[in-house]
Amino acid sequence: MTSVTAPQLPETPEAPETRPAARRRRMAGLATTVRSLLQAQTLVVLVVVVVVGYLAAVPLYYLLWGTFFDAQGFTLDAFGRAFGAAGIDRMVVNSLTFSIGAAIVSLVTGTVLAYLNVRTDVPFKALFFAASMIPLIIPGILYTIAWIFLASPDIGLLNAALRPIFGRDVLDVFSIPGMIWVEGLHLSPLVFLLMVAAFRSMDPALEESALMSGASRWKVFRLVTVPLVRPAIVASVLIMIVRSLESFEVPALLGLQNGIYVFTSRIYFTLRSYPVDLGAAGALATGLLALAVAGVFLSNRVGRGTRSYQTVTGRGFRPRPIPLGRLRPVMGLLILLYFAGTVVLPLAVLLWASVLRFYQAPSRQALASLTLENYRELLEANIAGTALRNSLLLGFGAATAVMALMAVAGWLVVRSRVPGRQLVDQLSFLPLVVPGLVLGLSLSFVYLRSPIPIYGTLFILLIAYCTRYLPYGMRYAVTSLHQISTELEESAHASGAKWWPTFRRVLLPLMAPGLLAGWVYIFVVSFRELSSSILLYSPGNEVLSILIFEQFENGQFTVLAALGVVMVLTLVVLVTIAYKLGAKVGLQER
Amino acid sequence: MLQIDHLAKTFEGGRDAEPVHAVDDVSFQVEEGQLYTLLGPSGCGKTTTLRSIAGLEQPDQGTIRLGDWVLFSRGQGASVNVPANQRGLGMVFQSYAIWPHMRVFDNVAFPLQVRRRSERPSKREIREKVMRVLATMELDHLADRQATKLSGGQQQRLALARAMVTEPSLMLLDEPLSNLDAKLRESLRFELKRLQRDLGITSVYVTHDQIEALALSSMVAVMCDGKIIQLGKPREIYEQPNCRFVAEFIGTSNFIEGVVRGREGGHIAVETTEGRLLVDHAGDVPAGTEVVVSIRPEAVAVAEGPGGVSSPNEWNGEILTRAFLGDSVDHIVGVGKYEIRNRANPSVSIEPGTMVRVRMDPAKLALVPLEG
Numbered sequence: 001m002t003s004v005t006a007p008q009l010p011e012t013p014e015a016p017e018t019r020p021a022a023r024r025r026r027m028a029g030l031a032t033t034v035r036s037l038l039q040a041q042t043l044v045v046l047v048v049v050v051v052v053g054y055l056a057a058v059p060l061y062y063l064l065w066g067t068f069f070d071a072q073g074f075t076l077d078a079f080g081r082a083f084g085a086a087g088i089d090r091m092v093v094n095s096l097t098f099s100i101g102a103a104i105v106s107l108v109t110g111t112v113l114a115y116l117n118v119r120t121d122v123p124f125k126a127l128f129f130a131a132s133m134i135p136l137i138i139p140g141i142l143y144t145i146a147w148i149f150l151a152s153p154d155i156g157l158l159n160a161a162l163r164p165i166f167g168r169d170v171l172d173v174f175s176i177p178g179m180i181w182v183e184g185l186h187l188s189p190l191v192f193l194l195m196v197a198a199f200r201s202m203d204p205a206l207e208e209s210a211l212m213s214g215a216s217r218w219k220v221f222r223l224v225t226v227p228l229v230r231p232a233i234v235a236s237v238l239i240m241i242v243r244s245l246e247s248f249e250v251p252a253l254l255g256l257q258n259g260i261y262v263f264t265s266r267i268y269f270t271l272r273s274y275p276v277d278l279g280a281a282g283a284l285a286t287g288l289l290a291l292a293v294a295g296v297f298l299s300n301r302v303g304r305g306t307r308s309y310q311t312v313t314g315r316g317f318r319p320r321p322i323p324l325g326r327l328r329p330v331m332g333l334l335i336l337l338y339f340a341g342t343v344v345l346p347l348a349v350l351l352w353a354s355v356l357r358f359y360q361a362p363s364r365q366a367l368a369s370l371t372l373e374n375y376r377e378l379l380e381a382n383i384a385g386t387a388l389r390n391s392l393l394l395g396f397g398a399a400t401a402v403m404a405l406m407a408v409a410g411w412l413v414v415r416s417r418v419p420g421r422q423l424v425d426q427l428s429f430l431p432l433v434v435p436g437l438v439l440g441l442s443l444s445f446v447y448l449r450s451p452i453p454i455y456g457t458l459f460i461l462l463i464a465y466c467t468r469y470l471p472y473g474m475r476y477a478v479t480s481l482h483q484i485s486t487e488l489e490e491s492a493h494a495s496g497a498k499w500w501p502t503f504r505r506v507l508l509p510l511m512a513p514g515l516l517a518g519w520v521y522i523f524v525v526s527f528r529e530l531s532s533s534i535l536l537y538s539p540g541n542e543v544l545s546i547l548i549f550e551q552f553e554n555g556q557f558t559v560l561a562a563l564g565v566v567m568v569l570t571l572v573v574l575v576t577i578a579y580k581l582g583a584k585v586g587l588q589e590r
Numbered sequence: 591m592l593q594i595d596h597l598a599k600t601f602e603g604g605r606d607a608e609p610v611h612a613v614d615d616v617s618f619q620v621e622e623g624q625l626y627t628l629l630g631p632s633g634c635g636k637t638t639t640l641r642s643i644a645g646l647e648q649p650d651q652g653t654i655r656l657g658d659w660v661l662f663s664r665g666q667g668a669s670v671n672v673p674a675n676q677r678g679l680g681m682v683f684q685s686y687a688i689w690p691h692m693r694v695f696d697n698v699a700f701p702l703q704v705r706r707r708s709e710r711p712s713k714r715e716i717r718e719k720v721m722r723v724l725a726t727m728e729l730d731h732l733a734d735r736q737a738t739k740l741s742g743g744q745q746q747r748l749a750l751a752r753a754m755v756t757e758p759s760l761m762l763l764d765e766p767l768s769n770l771d772a773k774l775r776e777s778l779r780f781e782l783k784r785l786q787r788d789l790g791i792t793s794v795y796v797t798h799d800q801i802e803a804l805a806l807s808s809m810v811a812v813m814c815d816g817k818i819i820q821l822g823k824p825r826e827i828y829e830q831p832n833c834r835f836v837a838e839f840i841g842t843s844n845f846i847e848g849v850v851r852g853r854e855g856g857h858i859a860v861e862t863t864e865g866r867l868l869v870d871h872a873g874d875v876p877a878g879t880e881v882v883v884s885i886r887p888e889a890v891a892v893a894e895g896p897g898g899v900s901s902p903n904e905w906n907g908e909i910l911t912r913a914f915l916g917d918s919v920d921h922i923v924g925v926g927k928y929e930i931r932n933r934a935n936p937s938v939s940i941e942p943g944t945m946v947r948v949r950m951d952p953a954k955l956a957l958v959p960l961e962g
Contacts, residue, residue, distance in 0.1 A: 205687035208646055211674045212681040212762075213701035213752070220675075223704070227691045 041499035045416070048408045049424055055467045056427040059442035060434065063289075066445045067282030078279030082270070083287075085280075087261070095262040098179055098251065099244035105184025106240050109338065110191025111233065115225075116331060117192075118199040119207075121321040123332040127339045132189040134342055137571045139528035140186060140249035141548055142564045146346035147173050147182045148253065149353055149557075157349060160361040174257045183250045185342055187243060191236050198232035217322070231302050238299035242292050246435035248531035253552065263288040264437045264531070271441070271535065278445070285438040296433045347568070353561035374562035384563060386540075387547040388570075390458060391527050394543060398465035399522040402473035403515050405466075410477030411507065415489065428474040431467050436531030439468060444535055456538035464532040469522045476521070480514025481507075520578040524571065591792055592620040592643070592760055596665070597652035599638055612638040613649065614816035620760075620794060620809075625786050627795045629803040630813035631839065636796045637764060639813075643794060644681055644762050645674030656760060680753030680791075684765040686745045688737045688752075695720055695733040698752045719755060726785075727751045743774045750782075754791070761793040767802060779805055800840040804828060812836050830956045831884060837958060843884045844930045845958070852877040857952050859902070864926040866902040869955040882958045887933035889954035892921055893947050894940055903955075905948045909940050923948055 067078050082088070116122040138146070150158050151171040159169040172178055206228065210220040226233075251265040261269065263284060270281045324331055353359050355370045378384040406428070412418060413425045431439065443464055447455040454460045484507065492502040508515075530545040537546050544567050551560040599613040613635040620626040628636035641647035642662070643654055651665040661677055663670040689697055698720045702711055711719065724730040727747040732740065740748060746766060753761055766782075767775045783806050786793055797803055803810050804824040812820045812827065812835075820832045831837035834845065848862035857868035858875055860883055867883055875881065892909075907925040919939050921932045925948060932948070940946060 203685050203687060205683040205685050206689060208644075208674075209681065209683055209687035209749075209752070210689075210700065210704075211646070212644060212677075212679060213704060214675050214678065214756070215700070215704035216675060219704050223700075224689060228689075230691075 044408055044500070045412055045418060048405060048412065049420070051405060052409055052424055052427050052470065055463070055470060056430040059439060059446055059467065060289075060430070062445040062449070063282055063285060063438070063442035067279060067286050070279065078277075078283040081277060082280035082283035091261040091263070091266050094176065094255075094260055095245060097176055098183070098255075098262055099241045101176070101180035102183035102187060102244040102247075103237050103240035105180055106187035106191045107233065107237055109184070109188040110236070111195045113188070113192050113335075113338065114195035114199055116335070118196055119322055120324050120331075121328065122324060122335065123328065124335045124339070127335060128192070131339055131342050132192050133575060134189050135186060136524060136575050138186075138346060138568060139530070139545060139571075140247065141253070141528075141530055141545055141552075142350065142567065143186050143346055144182055144249050144253045145548070145552060145557075145560065145564070146349050147178075149349040149359065149561075150345055151178065155359055155361075157361055174254050174260075176255075176260060179250050179254045179260070182254065183244050183247055186250075187240050188342070190243075191240060194236045194239075195229065195232060198229045202228055235299045235302045238295045238302070242295035242299075245288060245291055245295070246437070246531070248437050248534065263291075264435065267437055267441065268534065281441055282445070285435075285441050288435055289433070289438050292435055293433045350561050350564050350568070353558050354565045355562075356558050359557050374559045377559055378562055378566070383542065383547065387542045387544045388566070390541065391544040394458065394461055394465055395523040395526040397462050398469060398526045399519045401462070401466050402469050402522055403477070403519045406470070406473035406477040406518070407508065407511060407515055408503075410474060410481050411503065413474075414478055414481045415486070425474070429471045431469075432471040434468075436468060436529070437535065439464060440532040440535030443467075443532070456541070458541055460536050461533055461541070461543065464536055465522075465526045465529060468529070468532060469525060472522055472525070473518050476514050476518025477511065480511045483514070484510045517578065520574065524574050524578065527571065527574065528567070591622045591657060592626075592794065593653070593655040594618050594639075594643070595653040595655075597639065597642060597649050597654070599635075599642060599647065599649045599651075611816045613642070616652075616813075616816070616818055618811055618818060618821065620792060622792055623790045624808040625783075625793045625795055625806055627797060627803045627807035627810045628813055629797055629800060629810050629840075631798055634813040635816040636798075636813050640762055640764055640794060640796045643760075644679060645672060645677050678756065678758055680756065680758035680761040682746075682749045682753050682761070682763045682766045684768060686749040686766075686769070688740075688745050688748055690736075690738045692737055693733070694724070694729060694735050694737055694740065694748060697737050697748060698723060698755050701752065701756045723751045723755045726754075742770050743778060746770060746778060750785075754789075759792065761791045763793060763795045765797055766795075768797070768799070775802075782806060804840070812839065814839075828886070829954065831958060834882060834884075834958050837884045837956070842887055842931065844887065844890065844928070846883045846885075846928060846930075848881060848883060850875045850877055850879045850881055858957065860957075864928060865905050867950065867955060868902050868952045869957055870952045871957050875957065884956045884958050885930075885950050885954055887920065887931040888918075889951060890923075890930055890932040891949040891951075892923060892932045892934065892938075892940065893949065894944055895947050903950045903952060907946055907948045909942050909944045909946055911942055912939065914939070 068074055068076070070077065113128060117125055117128045134143075148156070150156050151173040153159060153169045153172050153174070156169070156171060156173065159171050162170050173182065202225075207220050207224055210224045211217075215223065245263060248264045248268070251260070251262045252268060254260075255262060255265055256269070267281050267284045267288070270277060270284065352362065354374055355372065356366065357369065357371060357373060360366050409424055409428060412421050413428075434442075443460060444455070447460055454463070488506055488510065489502060492506045497505070528545055529543070530549065533543055533546050534549065537543065542550065544563070548560050548563055548567070551557075551563065595617050597613050597616045598611070601610045601612050616635070616639060618626075628639055630636050638647055642649045642652075645661065648671060649662065649664065652662070653660065653664075653666070654662040656677075659672075660670050661672045689700070692700070699716050702716045702719065705711075721730055721733065724733055727750060729744060729747055729751060732744065737745070737748065746769075749766070767778055770778060779802060785791075786806075795803075795806060804827075807824055810822065810824055810827050811818045814835055820827055820836045822830075827836065828840055831840065831843070837843040837845070846862050846864070846867065848860040848867065851859040851861050851866075853859070853874075854868060856870070858871045860867045860869055860881060862883070869883055892907075905925050907923040907930065910922045910924045910929065912922070913920045914936070917936065918933050919936050921934065921940060923930045923932055923946060930948060
């Protein structure tokens with residue numbers, strides 16, 4: 001084949017361009033940029049970034065701004081007013097005593113139970129995981145009220161039972177030890193799950209080799225087991241301290257009675273007194289936020305240290321459970337007591353109270369007066385139906401919005417090369433460190449000032465829930481994306497599919513199980529949210545937990561108990577669905 | 591020195607699964623100074639046996655004796671079960687089980703430090719002992735290093751050092767080399783052999799790697815489905831496998847089926863479809879017994895040459911394929927319906943299609959009973 005090529009004219013490499021040509025090129029470049037901006041990917045990504053940023057960052061900005069600035073500019077007056085008030089030193093001491101105490105109670109029970117469950121032949125193993133569902137199934141507010149029914153000085157059933165022995169009421173749930181007990185017990189299943197994971201991930205040969213070295217069981221536990229799970233223990237303690245600091249139900253219901261204030265109840269009190277000092281509340285909230293941030297930061301640092309402890313592991317020889325021998329019946333009894341205390345008693349007492357007109361200890365007389373009157377009242381009163389509907393609606397809305405948002409945000413973080421994706425990741429996790437009450441306060445800062453008229457509507461609650469549960473949605477989305485091979489996406493691209501078709505037809509269907517699990521989880525936690533809602537709801541827009549709180553304040557204990565039973569049953573159904581979907585919901589919680 | 595009698599252990603199956611007889615009436619005896627290997631595929635019960643000796647697993651039945659000391663007994667007379675931490679044995683785990691929160695020195699010192707106060711050596715003595723063992727393992731320069739900062743081979747030696755520091759009368763090794771890469775495994779295999787011989791530590795060694803077993807052991811017990819199926823010195827096991835499973839599990843073998851015709855000179859004559867085979871065999875096998883004759887590829891001699899009349903142990907065949915393996919060359923020789931594998935020195939290489947004579951030495955042939 002012969003072909004003659006025309007002699008090429010030597011092109012001058014730097015041929016001077018004419019001006020119009022340069023402009024035309026620039027215009028073409030701009031057009032490309034605009035066109036690429038209008039592409040689905042860019043649009044969707046932009047929307048997600050803006051929404052996540054708005055949800056996570058704006059409330060905090062307003063909180064800090066409202067706290068540090070007044071009409072005259074920067075000021076620390078709010079801090080002076082908040083922390084200069086009488087009794088504030090007691091409040092700080094109470095907060096720390098309460099949160100550290102509850103963390104220790106939950107840590108000791110949770111760790112011991114986890115060790116017994118993973119490593120020994122303790123009986124009743126099935127009960128452990130039933131107990132571990134408790135924080136999901138019984139909301140904090142019901143749990144606290146149940147303990148009031150059980151251990152309050154006047155009406156407490158346990159006190160009534162113990163009175164003949166001691167001659168007086170020995171238990172007082174309206175005290176710091178009482179608060180520590182209730183909060184610690186409610187948190188212990190969480191520690192249990194964290195520590196079960198820690199014990200399971202430990203190579204049993206590490207303990208066996210210590211045993212073969214001649215160490216006694218106790219020395220093995222002290223010198224090998226505990227040091228190996230120490231990072232998990234420290235992280236759990238910090239997380240539980242933060243959780244207790246953020247807890248609102250227990251301090252509000254148990255502490256206020258005797259004037260025991262902690263950060264959360266103090267903020268609530270400040271906002272309920274007249275005239276409302278938003279600045280002072282903001283200052284308290286900022287203090288609480290700082291403590292929470294410090295705790296989460298520390299626990300993450302400890303968590304990172306864990307990785308250096310990983311060693312070569314052999315094929316997992318299923319370790320023989322350590323025989324407890326003579327201790328087995330004793331431990332069995334302790335397990336039963338724990339199960340009774342965390343699960344049976346609170347649920348039984350709620351059920352008991354719900355079929356009485358006036359709360360009283362079981363007696364022949366009480367048995368004779370059993371009635372379903374409370375349930376009938378619930379059916380007749382509109383407000384209960386509205387609250388249930390509101391709760392379901394908000395749970396549905398929050399779960400759907402968060403998972404839709406996070407499906408894209410998760411892709412952005414895990415798969416894309418878009419600059420600034422780390423920022424999306426960090427913004428999504430930001431609400432994790434913001435206590436619910438602080439978030440509620442921040443949102444009221446925003447929407448009291450904002451022209452958007454959603455203050456006092458359900459919509460503001462929806463925004464609050466979406467913000468609070470962004471981190472959970474992110475975790476579910478990221479986890480399910482990590483399980484999908486990049487090649488599946490790449491082969492769709494190679495087949496010619498653009499971003500949106502790839503996302504919709506390949507990624508979304510594959511992510512669906514994880515997204516669904518996240519959806520159910522967010523639905524469940526939204527359904528029982530109290531600490532943000534308490535500052536944002538308005539009469540007529542109650543959700544279930546708020547209604548229970550109101551009824552408690554009005555002293556309608558037995559109607560409240562009936563409502564509580566309905567709520568627990570609904571949650572049982574929801575959580576069962578979650579488990580049927582194969583999601584280990586309990587394990588995903590923080 | 592170590593005597594195991596009628597050891598049995600059954601694991602409950604799941605809800606629908608049958609119970610598993612992990613160890614099924616196992617008896618054997620380890621002499622002073624031996625390295626005794628339990629060899630078998632995974633699930634054969636070798637690890638359960640080892641863990642029973644260690645005291646980490648409780649057998650259902652049997653006796654375990656160390657010298658005159660009964661470590662475990664159940665099923666006959668009084669039940670005895672000495673706890674694992676009082677048996678005073680050394681053990682090396684497959685995962686090494688190096689404690690990541692301790693330094694190298696502390697890992698080795700641990701077994702000495704946890705002794706009862708009355709038996710505990712002084713701090714100085716502990717230091718001396720530990721450093722001596724670390725020096726034997728060439729780890730003394732790393733004594734202050736965090737244990738997780740060691741390489742795989744070093745961790746393996748550290749695990750050995752920790753097991754040896756108390757100078758136990760018996761050492762248990764659970765697949766100690768299986769986590770290492772091939773090169774390292776080979777060099778540590780020789781090191782382990784040297785150590786064991788120099789120190790004369792009686793050891794029980796568990797492995798699924800036949801080469802490891804042959805290279806290291808004084809005695810090998812081949813296990814399958816919870817039973818010991820052959821017991822012998824490595825060479826016996828290799829050259830005289832007593833069943834098809836052993837012949838196949840340890841190396842590769844050729845199997846030729848036939849019927850015993852009776853004694854012929856010093857050999858047993860076996861009639862096969864391709865000709866007669868004379869086999870060296872000590873025992874007596876009645877004429878008419880159906881048997882399988884096994885021969886290792888490297889014992890099959892192949893020579894180029896015109897096919898004469900087949901005579902006993904010398905058959906005519908044709909090279910079908912050949913494969914160059916680096917340190918050897920394999921030929922597959924077609925003889926009638928059999929494909930006989932030959933393994934030869936790499937200098938020998940015969941074109942496929944060539945007619946050859948296959949010679950099988952009666953001393954290298956083994957009679958394997960036909961499995962029902």
